[in-house]
Amino acid sequence: xxxxxxxxxxxxxxxxxxxxxxxxxxxxxxxxxxxxxxxxxxxxxxxxxxxxxxxxxxxxxxxxxxxxxxxxxxxxxxxxxxxxxxxxxxxxxxxxxxxxxxxxxxxxxxxxxxxxxxxxxxxxxxxxxxxxxxxxxxxxxxxxxxxxxxxxxxxxxxxxxxxxxxxxxxxxxxxxxxxxxxxxxxxxxxxxxxxxxxxxxxxxxxxxxxxxxxxxxxxxxxxxxxxxxxxxxxxxxxxxxxxxxxxxxxxxxxxxx
Amino acid sequence: xxxxxxxxxxxxxxxxxxxxxxxxxxxxxxxxxxxxxxxxxxxxxxxxxxxxxxxxxxxxxxxxxxxxxxxxxxxxxxxxxxxxxxxxxxxxxxxxxxxxxxxxxxxxxxxxxxxxxxxxxxxxxxxxxxxxxxxxxxxxxxxxxxxxxxxxxxxxxxxxxxxxxxxxxxxxxxxxxxxxxxxxxxxxxxxxxxxxxxxxxxxxxxxxxxxxxxxxxxxxxxxxxxxxxxxxxxxxxxxxxxxxxxxxxxxxxxxxxxxxxxxxxxxxxxxxxxxxxxxxxxxx
Numbered sequence: 001x002x003x004x005x006x007x008x009x010x011x012x013x014x015x016x017x018x019x020x021x022x023x024x025x026x027x028x029x030x031x032x033x034x035x036x037x038x039x040x041x042x043x044x045x046x047x048x049x050x051x052x053x054x055x056x057x058x059x060x061x062x063x064x065x066x067x068x069x070x071x072x073x074x075x076x077x078x079x080x081x082x083x084x085x086x087x088x089x090x091x092x093x094x095x096x097x098x099x100x101x102x103x104x105x106x107x108x109x110x111x112x113x114x115x116x117x118x119x120x121x122x123x124x125x126x127x128x129x130x131x132x133x134x135x136x137x138x139x140x141x142x143x144x145x146x147x148x149x150x151x152x153x154x155x156x157x158x159x160x161x162x163x164x165x166x167x168x169x170x171x172x173x174x175x176x177x178x179x180x181x182x183x184x185x186x187x188x189x190x191x192x193x194x195x196x197x198x199x200x201x202x203x204x205x206x207x208x209x210x211x212x213x214x215x216x217x218x219x220x221x222x223x224x225x226x227x228x229x230x231x232x233x234x235x236x237x238x239x240x241x242x243x244x245x246x247x248x249x250x251x252x253x254x255x256x257x
Numbered sequence: 258x259x260x261x262x263x264x265x266x267x268x269x270x271x272x273x274x275x276x277x278x279x280x281x282x283x284x285x286x287x288x289x290x291x292x293x294x295x296x297x298x299x300x301x302x303x304x305x306x307x308x309x310x311x312x313x314x315x316x317x318x319x320x321x322x323x324x325x326x327x328x329x330x331x332x333x334x335x336x337x338x339x340x341x342x343x344x345x346x347x348x349x350x351x352x353x354x355x356x357x358x359x360x361x362x363x364x365x366x367x368x369x370x371x372x373x374x375x376x377x378x379x380x381x382x383x384x385x386x387x388x389x390x391x392x393x394x395x396x397x398x399x400x401x402x403x404x405x406x407x408x409x410x411x412x413x414x415x416x417x418x419x420x421x422x423x424x425x426x427x428x429x430x431x432x433x434x435x436x437x438x439x440x441x442x443x444x445x446x447x448x449x450x451x452x453x454x455x456x457x458x459x460x461x462x463x464x465x466x467x468x469x470x471x472x473x474x475x476x477x478x479x480x481x482x483x484x485x486x487x488x489x490x491x492x493x494x495x496x497x498x499x500x501x502x503x504x505x506x507x508x509x510x511x512x513x514x515x516x517x518x519x520x521x522x523x524x525x526x527x528x529x530x531x532x533x534x535x536x537x538x539x540x541x
Contacts, residue, residue: 054432056428056431056432075432075433075434076433076434078432080428080429080432082426082428082429086426087425087426088293088425090480091293091424091425092293092476092479092480092481092482092485093421093425093480093481093482094480094481097421097482098425100418101418101421101422101425101426101429102429102433104418104419104422104430104433104435105433105434105435107418108418109414109415110413110414110417110418112418136480136481137480138480139480152429156433
């Protein structure tokens with residue numbers, strides 16, 4: 001039974017870069033407590049949709065409401081984990097420093113105070129990195145780095161967590177650790193993420209969202225089949241959706257130490 | 258040593274050391290952000306724009322008798338103007354950054370040359386502005402440099418965490434309610450001020466090295482931003498003082514000697530890392 005006040009409410013949304021339409025007539029409601037994964041082909045609009053929810057992009061047509069508000073005024077309640085490929089892995093900072101960036105709206109002078117450092121430490125413990133609080137970012141493994149970034153997003157105490165391909169470049173073991181963590185977090189935070197390896201994550205999530213210019217959502221329980229890498233399709237109740245699986249660079253394990 | 262003896266004897270040498278200390282502080286503090294953000298090309302553009310301000314200052318002093326408009330004041334005005342122009346023009350990709358930087362770079366030099374053409378008897382000391390004249394730093398220049406370093410320290414104390422977040426991920430800074438345009442604008446102003454201070458030591462053409470190499474040398478061995486700042490300051494001081502001593506002893510151009518020592522040290526440090534740090538522990 002959908003609640004009258006969904007956390008994310010997208011109605012009749014259209015968006016194009018220059019003249020190329022990326023998203024057409026999108027309608028989507030994310031309810032409190034969902035753990036939803038967006039799948040779909042490259043260029044299908046998954047990251048664009050995340051950025052519209054964050055208010056980093058404006059729709060050409062239609063509306064986006066987050067917590068019933070304009071996305072820009074809802075930002076304080078959103079935690080965002082961008083694609084990890086966007087980060088400099090050699091950035092000179094400790095895990096704790098990276099997490100503290102999530103509390104930057106406290107506007108500290110030079111160093112964060114004890115209270116903020118305690119919150120950041122607690123977030124690192126929450127993602128299972130209690131032993132790596134002072135470890136330099138550069139010396140963490142790919143999976144640990146991803147969890148530091150999640151702790152950073154959690155540091156602002158969000159009600160909604162958005163993740164862009166958190167499983168990219170992770171091997172199966174690290175992906176499982178990551179999704180066990182996200183499932184735990186989901187007890188208190190609504191999660192929407194872009195994913196690639198649907199066959200691996202479908203056991204953890206509550207809903208699959210197919211994004212391919214337009215959008216379909218379906219509870220995982222009603223999903224009839226999850227396409228394998230070979231097929232690259234998932235079959236929803238009403239239609240079928242191509243999935244970008246089988247992309248070779250997402251299955252490399254070289255980032256793991 | 259002749260230098261130490263002269264240091265006690267001559268006021269200008271003490272002033273020189275103070276200038277080196279101030280310049281090294283600016284280099285270590287601001288250079289750390291520049292190295293992490295990979296903005297070296299911007300320094301080249303801002304430093305060359307200084308020539309326009311210095312040329313104007315010399316013209317106003319010589320031809321119109323406006324003596325308070327010293328080359329340092331002119332350099333500061335030009336640097337601030339250049340950094341404002343770069344910030345405004347490159348914001349939201351209005352213009353391509355490489356084109357804006359190239360234009361500022363060459364226009365600064367051109368404006369300087371034009372001003373020089375109108376100034377009688379100026380061309381002789383052009384060299385000292387281009388390649389440094391640390392031994393000619395005047396007392397009132399030291400006062401201005403001290404004020405500028407104080408401004409840098411205060412701004413960094415207030416905004417360090419915003420600068421760091423800007424360097425790490427601009428989008429995240431915006432999502433936490435900050436204007437990335439404003440934060441990067443302030444950082445550009447700090448870079449401009451630092452360029453002006455360092456130009457007093459090694460001159461316009463050689464500023465780039467002194468602003469980037471000290472912190473980059475330290476960065477090959479550390480993952481801590483604070484260590485980059487402190488270490489960058491100390492290493493910059495070491496470069497300047499060894500360069501001063503060497504050039505004083507052998508009568509070499511000071512700015513050039515400092516730069517040669519800095520680049521040689523950086524190369525040795527990078528090689529040492531390749532040889533002595535095991536591949537698994539390597540940072541880059």
